[in-house]
Amino acid sequence: MRGFLQRIVCVVLFLAVLVVLQLTASPVFARSDMVRVGILSYRGSLETQRTWAPTIEHLQRELPDVEFSYLPLTLQQIAEQADQLDFIITNPGHSFQLERIAGVSRIASARSHVNKNEMHDLGSVIFTRTDSGITGLTKLKGASAGVVSTEAFGGYLAAKHSLQQSLGDEPDLRVKPLGFPQQTVVEAVVKGDVQIGIVRACLLESMSAAGKLDKTQIRVLGQQYDPEFACARTTELYPGWAFLKVPGVSPQLATRITQALLSMPDGACTDEWLGHANWIAPVSYAAVERVYRDLALYPYNKDLRQILKDWVERNYFLLGVIILLSGAFLLHVGHVEFLVRRRSRQLETASDKLANALQRNLMLESELAHAGRVSSMNILASSLAHDLKQPLGAISTFAHSLRQRLDRGTADEETLQKQLTRISEQANRASDFINSMRSFLNKQPEARRRVDLRDLADETVMLMRTFAAKHACQLQWNPPHEPVFVCCDDVQLRQVMVVLLQNALDATVEAGLEDGVISIQLEQTAEACELMVCDQGAGIPKKLEDKVFEPFYSSKGSLGLGLATALSIVDSHDGELTLKPMLEAGTCATVRLPLSCSQTEGNHDTTTS
Structure with missing residues (x-):
């Protein structure tokens, strides 16, 4: 890439040198205090000087306080340098066009030796x-x-x-x-x-x-014979050459030069055939204008192709420079486009690889989260069996008592209704417990919906209550009266609550407290809600504060995925999980979640039962 740019710079510098050489090769005349007169040189510089020197010398004699210089120029040079001249002497057709192009004005017309008719002498x-x-x-x-x-x-x-x-x-x-x-x-x-x-x-x-x-x-x-015109000609005659004033010349100077031209004596020019006798007041150039109109030339031309052709002929070198620079620019643009396309393909490939890696990571996180739930369920297995045994034992007792009453014939309708109601309540209790276990262990893609956090907390406390009682701990949970709705995956949030309660129970047991109390609180603000699980344990040692959320790190000999998984789940819900020490003893884990739901998620107004 650097070598390509170096070549481009070299080409541009080379072209700049060519432009300078071209400009220095053309006669460019800087403005000074003298009066500059540009003269159309159709026969070469020497003949031009011989023909028009008498006019310039006459002006110098008549206006001694003004310094004159005359410059033989071609048609193209006059067009390019008109703004650097004060006066121009040129043929009638060129003077007609300069009137339209440069805004010049005629102050005198030349009269030749060869025509007795002073009005027309050029053909x-x-x-x-x-x-x-x-x-x-x-x-x-x-x-x-x-x-x-x-x-x-x-x-x-x-x-x-x-x-x-x-x-x-x-x-x-x-x-x-x-x-x-x-x-x-x-x-x-x-x-x-x-x-x-x-x-x-x-x-x-x-x-x-x-x-x-x-x-x-x-x-x-096609020679036309005219006794008043001494030269052979094929065309009609037109007004002679004109002396033109360029815009910007002071009216006082133009007036003085006009007076001097009109006072020029006859026969001052020595060129008998192409010279001029003297100068007269400007004549009508209507015949010249008719030629340009009939030939559809500027300012009457309508052919854009001809306009472009003439411009190219006058500015061929500049056009060549533009073409070369444009080509170099297009090559540079093409090279940059090639690099951009190649880099885009590389980025697309890297993006696909990254997307696949992220997908694999999400799958692994899901598997690890499920493994964490299974691990938690293994720890709670004995307590869960006890929680199921209680309603099943009550159902068996109530059913046995009802059978005895039926055998003795002492079962009245009121007693039957009471016993059946108790059986139904215990069956519902066992059913709710089983549903909570199934929801907790469920392995399915993440699906968020509108959920009341009070229900999730109720189910989690029910799962953990017996395990806590086994370790002489109490779960203190007072749900708020108003629902607290969030958009979440209820299975994942259940896992977060179980992890926090397990850690709180472990910390309480490790501290050796009897009748330890673990409080669960749920608070709501205008934009977010906070679920807090606080224990009275020994707290987190200073040296472990930076490691508690690291995967596979554990001080209890477990997998060490609990808090790491919980943090990942809360982050994916745009929430925040923090662990702060209590004032006296213990740790308070706080889960902060936003209350807002998207329109699509808000349409699923369902809760977990």
Whole structure:
């Protein structure tokens, strides 16, 4: 288990290191006192600086008290770091989405050199190699199309919207995102890696002017001719790039920068094809919004699958970390579940063994209790025979006297009734005695019911009275007038009373007392009752006080099970058995039992007779 946890910790540390490396590999710019301007870099950092440096330099001249810095970023980097920027320069489609995502606002729109119409100057161009078999837009089915990104407006979305509008259906293209800068798309088409390419308008002219492209190698598909627009294009034109203010920038600073942008002189940018002439007030981007609505893109997209796909593409590394951590966690949970199940099986086995052992112990206790009752009955055998002999002798005497009267003819009806009544009383006395012996010796499963303790005490005293008289002792028993009901096993409680009376008689005899008295008392409170058996014997020696309840310990040569069995029986009845010395001499044994009964037991409202 320890080795498994160590492996989990190692995996987590390794993933944490990868996260740190990933974060340090991405350009993260901490906030400072300077104004940070993020610029979408679709042609690479150097071209981005050459194109937009004149704007930043103009702002620095107009606002000398403000320090500006500009950061070339990709689409994903702008989305991740928008809250770390103050202003953003990006294409019209991206600016439209940032308005919804980050709450930015436009303060100016760029105007290019190549269009006399100041309101619209950005579009897309679809092209292929000159020797390609694709001759028009209707021949694009199944063609591989290189794009910089599926989120780029001029580099893909404008062309996709135009094809969808002209063909009446979404174009069946195998789109291959090649990444920034957009020149890689042109190079892939020229090399034959893809069949067609989609880039923003004027990129081809810019590369040709820089000597990076031989225009005879490519052919524009679906070209639209516009005398006011100097570049080849396939789609309609849209508003140019936007200068955006990020939430949190002070209105005073935004106002000053807007005024400086609108005062920028014409021709400050040296990039003839992709640069901008100057800045104008923000124009309407309704045409851009229509593209996103028709293509069902954010914020008009309803396809959850596409949303998840885009999120995965942007956060693939984080998703991988989550998957690895989740897998490690599931492995840990599975291992813990395995250990819990194995331990549960072990506990179930141990529980079964313990239950069987307890059952055997209960059986042994029952056998020992029965053995104790038999042992007690053996000790009382001679006294019990005497108790039975008395009523039987009386019955014989009364019957013989009645026969003599009948023989002499002197038996009148009144005499007959008197003699028969005496015979019946003695027979009942013998019957009750036999029933008490049978109940005491009965061997049966424990069965609790509602019993009057006065009746149990009466029967026990009757069993023990002759044995006590034989040893010159008296049993003093004055039952209370009101019944004392408890829920108990009457056979077991009879055994407890017999044990206590036997011990009291033994202690009295051992003390050598003549006419010793053993008192039996029964008291009742609101919640419990107490049965007390008190003798006048020598008491319990100090050295034996801790041993009297131990099984098989006896100072009289007996089995030593009496008090141990009695304590076990009282405990099983939620009671308490205590032995306390009397003030002058002797010991008082007290059995305390609760009076309450459960509903099931309370329904058996019967008593032992």
